[in-house]
Each structure stands twice: as C-alpha cells, then as structure tokens.
Amino acid sequence: MTGAVSPDRRRFLTAGAAALGAAASAQLWLPNTARAAGTPLPDGVFSLGVASGDPLPDGVVLWTRLAPDPLNGGGMPGRAVAVEWQVAEDARFKKVVRSGTAQARPEYGHSVHVDVRGLRADRTYWYRFRAGGQLSRTGRTRTAPHRFHTGGPLRLALASCQNWQHGWFTPYADMLDQDPDVVVFVGDYIYESTPSATGVRRHEGTGEPYSLTQYRNRYAQYRSDPDLAAMHANAPFVVTFDDHEVDNDFAGDIPQDPAKQPHDAFVARLTAAYQAFYEHMPVRATAVPNGPHIRMHRRLDFGRLARLNVLDTRQYRSDQATSQAGAQDPGLTMLGAEQKRWLLEGLYRSPARWNLIASQIMMAETDLKVGEGKLWYYDAWDGYQAERNAFMRHFARVGNPVVLSGDRHLTMVSDLKADYADPDSAVVGAEFVGTSISSNGDQDQAAFRAQWDPRRADNPHWKLLDAHRGYHLFDIRRDGIDAQVRVVDTVRAPRATARTRARLRVEAGRRGVELA
Known part of the structure; x- marks a missing residue:
C-alpha cells in the first residue's frame, strides 16, 4: 500500500474532495431522494460525518449515521430512511464503480453500514452518501492488497x-x-x-x-x-x-x-x-x-x-x-x-x-x-x-x-x-x-x-x-x-x-x- 503523499496533494484530498464531490453532484446525482421520501428530513442529517473500516482486498465498510440533532438522541423521525451511496475512483465521482441504497433504521440509531464488495485490491476510492436530498461530505478510503501480494509498504x-x-x-x-x-x-x-x-x-x-x-x-x-x-x-x-x-x-x-x-x-x-x-x-x-x-x-x-x-x-x-x-x-x-x-x-x-x-x-x-x-x-x-x-x-x-x-x-x-x-x-x-x-x-x-x-x-x-x-x-x-x-x-x-x-x-x- 502507498505511503505519504506530497503536501500539495494532501491539501487537495482533504480540503478539496468534499467541495469537488458536492459540486459535481449537481450534475451527476440529482436530489430525487427528497421527492421520493415524501416527508422532508431535518437539515443536517450528516452532522456526524462519514467513515470507512476493516478493508479487504475487494471491499471495505462505509459508515454514516443520520443525526440532525446529534446531542439529543439524533433528532430523526421514527421510521427507516433510504440512504443512497456511491463509490468512485475519483474525487469528482466521474467514474462511479459501485452504488446502491441502504436503510437507516431507527432501531440502530439511523446508522448505515455498507459492506461494499467488488472493488479492486490496493486501490484508493472516494465515497459519499445522500438522504432526503442532502449530501454527506466525501470520504476517501483504500482497499487491502491482494491476498497473494508479497510486497509493501x-x-x-x-x-x-x-x-x-x-x-x-x-x-x-x-x-x-x-x-x-x-x-x-x-x-x-x-x-x-x-x-x-x-x-x-x-x-x-x-x-x-x-x-x-x-x-x-x-x-x-x-x-x-x-x-x-x-x-x-x-x-x-x-x-x-x-x-x-x-x-x-x-x-x-x-x-x-x-x-x-x-x-x-x-x-x-x-x-x-x-x-x-x-x-x-x-x-x-x-x-x-x-x-x-x-x-x-x-x-x-x-x-x-x-x-x-x-x-x-x-x-x-x-x-x-x-x-x-x-x-x-x-x-x-x-x-x-x-x-x-x-x-x-x-x-x-x-x-x-x-x-x-x-x-x-x-x-x-x-x-x-x-x-x-x-x-x-x-x-x-x-x-x-x-x-x-x-x-x-x-x-x-x-x-x-x-x-x-x-x-x-x-x-x-x-x-x-x-x-x-x-x-x-x-x-x-x-x-x-x-x-x-x-x-x-x-x-x-x-x-x-x-x-x-x-x-x-x-x-x-x-x-x-x-x-x-x-x-x-x-x-x-x-x-x-x-x-x-x-x-x-x-x-x-x-x-x-x-x-x-x-x-x-x-x-x-x-x-x-x-x-x-
């Protein structure tokens, strides 16, 4: 897997990825979820951010939790909410490689755990979520090397x-x-x-x-x-x-x-x-x-x-x-x-x-x-x-x-x-x-x-x-x-x-x- 990147590239990844992903979404990911949901969701459902974990050679877990009022139980309605997700090979989401819809259920605090599979080994990916017409920040993750890969670092x-x-x-x-x-x-x-x-x-x-x-x-x-x-x-x-x-x-x-x-x-x-x-x-x-x-x-x-x-x-x-x-x-x-x-x-x-x-x-x-x-x-x-x-x-x-x-x-x-x-x-x-x-x-x-x-x-x-x-x-x-x-x-x-x-x-x- 890769080591450190240059400071200029790091600034692009951390400061620019979320903005780039949000800007591109206006063209690539129209807010049809808001129309389909009927009752609008409160603003700020992605206040707790995004995360990924437990990388495999072909997959990774993507996480978010809908919580517009995070310090008071979450503030979500007592029903399941559809949350769309995308995984792309670039921060602008021009090449989306996996996508789908998960259910954020009240019995699990409206958290979402997407176990994405079918990804390429030892690769960097970008991901994001959408619910009720609202976009999460863009996350960046990486898969593990192929099981037979002997190198590093x-x-x-x-x-x-x-x-x-x-x-x-x-x-x-x-x-x-x-x-x-x-x-x-x-x-x-x-x-x-x-x-x-x-x-x-x-x-x-x-x-x-x-x-x-x-x-x-x-x-x-x-x-x-x-x-x-x-x-x-x-x-x-x-x-x-x-x-x-x-x-x-x-x-x-x-x-x-x-x-x-x-x-x-x-x-x-x-x-x-x-x-x-x-x-x-x-x-x-x-x-x-x-x-x-x-x-x-x-x-x-x-x-x-x-x-x-x-x-x-x-x-x-x-x-x-x-x-x-x-x-x-x-x-x-x-x-x-x-x-x-x-x-x-x-x-x-x-x-x-x-x-x-x-x-x-x-x-x-x-x-x-x-x-x-x-x-x-x-x-x-x-x-x-x-x-x-x-x-x-x-x-x-x-x-x-x-x-x-x-x-x-x-x-x-x-x-x-x-x-x-x-x-x-x-x-x-x-x-x-x-x-x-x-x-x-x-x-x-x-x-x-x-x-x-x-x-x-x-x-x-x-x-x-x-x-x-x-x-x-x-x-x-x-x-x-x-x-x-x-x-x-x-x-x-x-x-x-x-x-x-x-x-x-x-x-x-x-x-x-x-x-x-």
Whole structure:
C-alpha cells in the first residue's frame, strides 16, 4: 500500500474532495431522494460525518449515521430512511464503480453500514452518501492488497485513549498529513466519565451514560471533533473497544463497582454500550450485538506482508486479581478459551511476514516496585500471568510477532520476553504501547521522569518511555518495521505542532525492537 503523499496533494484530498464531490453532484446525482421520501428530513442529517473500516482486498465498510440533532438522541423521525451511496475512483465521482441504497433504521440509531464488495485490491476510492436530498461530505478510503501480494509498504497508524475532557484530538491533524493506509484504534474511543467543570472541554449530559440514548449522545459529541472527523473521512479504521466505552475496568459482565451496579442493571448497560459502539463504528454485520454480547475479535490480512489479529480483552476475561498470588492463578483468562484457540490458529497458520496483534492492554511486564519484589497492574496482562506467559512461549515459534497496545496513556516500547522472572530469558517479540490521543492531557514531563525513571532498572525490557500525547506511525516492509512516535506540543488548544519524538526499528527475523 502507498505511503505519504506530497503536501500539495494532501491539501487537495482533504480540503478539496468534499467541495469537488458536492459540486459535481449537481450534475451527476440529482436530489430525487427528497421527492421520493415524501416527508422532508431535518437539515443536517450528516452532522456526524462519514467513515470507512476493516478493508479487504475487494471491499471495505462505509459508515454514516443520520443525526440532525446529534446531542439529543439524533433528532430523526421514527421510521427507516433510504440512504443512497456511491463509490468512485475519483474525487469528482466521474467514474462511479459501485452504488446502491441502504436503510437507516431507527432501531440502530439511523446508522448505515455498507459492506461494499467488488472493488479492486490496493486501490484508493472516494465515497459519499445522500438522504432526503442532502449530501454527506466525501470520504476517501483504500482497499487491502491482494491476498497473494508479497510486497509493501504498508503505512499503519496506532491510536487509543481520546478523553474529550482532557483535550482536543490534535494528534489526528498530524496523522492526516502522514497519510496512513489504515488506522488501528485499540480502545477508549469515548470516556463514560461524568462532566467536569475543570476539563479542557466538558462532556455532554449530566452524569455517566447508562442508557442507549445517553451513549449515543456521548459518541455523537466525540464524533464532532473536527480532527477526528477528518481522519475518519480520509482512511479506513480498524477499531476495537477497551473499558471506557462501557465502564472503567469492567471484566466480562462484572462492573468496576458491583455494590453500586447490580448484575441486571450492568447487563442492561452493556447492552446499551455495545449497541452504541456498533452504531458509531465502521464495522461489518458480524459485530451486530446480541444483547450484552458483541463479536469484536477478528482478523485482517494485508497481502502476505502483514496479518492483523484484533483482540477483545474485556468481554471474555476473568475478574481482575487483587493480589500477586491471584495474578499468577492459572485459572484466570484474558481471552477466553474460544478466542485463545482462534488467535493461536491464526498465528500458526499465518502466511504473512509480520504477525500483528492488536491488544487493548499492555502485554509486557510492568514492575512498579523499585528494588526487590514485584508490583503489577492487575488490569493489564500482568494480572493474567499464566496465560500471558503461555503466549510468550507460542510467540517464540511464530514469525515476527509484534503487539500493538494502548490503555496506558503513555508510550512504552518493550521487548517481549519468554520469562519476565528471568532477565536473561529469550526475547520473543516486540510491543508498542501507543500513547494517548488526549487522555491525561499535557503532562508534566519532569514529574513523569521522576516517577518512572527509577523503575527502569527493574524493567530492562523497556526500550522507550514517553508521556507526550500523540500516536505511533509504522512503515511496514518485508525487511523490517520503521516506527515513529509522533507527538504534539499540546492538546489544550485546537491547533498543535507535531514532531517525531523517537524512531524505532524491528528487523524481520530478529526478535525485539531497537531505537533507530
């Protein structure tokens, strides 16, 4: 897949595509939907923008949601609405290659998920929607390479943890300029926290979301961030959720605070949260929730260059341990038996050069205790050590495993070790824990170093720690992965200056990661 384009071409794609598509529509796409619908729709039905996701060699998912009053349930009439869509090989829609009509149904928040097939592999396409005579902005997407394609490169961006109240989503403006082929988002797309008067921006509503309407409103607010909306409209996303899309640190159907959230009430909350997640994400029908259950683990191949295994580390896990002994209990599971079998099968049968694992939470050890002894985060893979350590043994027999994680609100790049109790044990892979888009805001860097530098000696597998906001950018080729930690100087304002904080390299056939 292609890498970065020139600044002039990027400005054309991002600033001009929507205007060009709208101008051409007057000639190419007459507003007959408005006449056919009978009752006119409210203005502004495409306020939440457009998105694409889960690219295949012959297809991609196109998304939008009709919501003229996005922060008040959506504002749509209680009936299904026909939404026309087009896919073209050019931004002016002179060469439309696929088109059709989808139904935006009230039971799914008038969201639309079009699983377009019959496209050409490794190609850029433009798409748009129309409903009630109104046009969406123009989106840009890209299909995956042919399944037998062995070359590259693939440019992939890793993002996570975007807390509305902690800052603007300014890293996406730089990500847009870097022009990734695909964005992998590994969790905490929204935060369920209550509105804060001291936040950079204030959450909508009056408290945490519990109902479907409340979750819809929270997603709609996040979708209104201009940099996030622009990034969604310019590259396909591969998304999964962590905890804050539902409830902080939940495990399966167990909330963080069981004494305050009875089981039946939390099951109802899960049902609402998973449906709202589906309604706002560019995912296939395999992710349509079944009550308090949703299928999110899945696999995407980018030719024979890279296989991406997307995990669900929330829905099937045992409740978190509360002690060191508990964290080493062999009966605890993070993935559940079925997902574990699925992952191992995908790794061992992979034809790809690189085996990527998108894990919401950190897999490498974090020993928080300075000096003798161990102290772990129990919500991460450290709290499920028997299963984690078993995976390390499997990774030793898998070609080029690289884990892409989030959750920590900081950059932590590590070697994956066969046995963290033995510093001299073999390196079996590499892990990139991406920093947050905005969560934790503009941190005090001196305070961060004072907190974390003393722990470096107890964690010799760490290669890089950093607490700036941003994302990770990967250029994946057959001979290696070149990674950049891209950071911004602030998320407290709508504009920021970006830079490369560090460069790292993973060599094919050589386990681990090194600073470049």
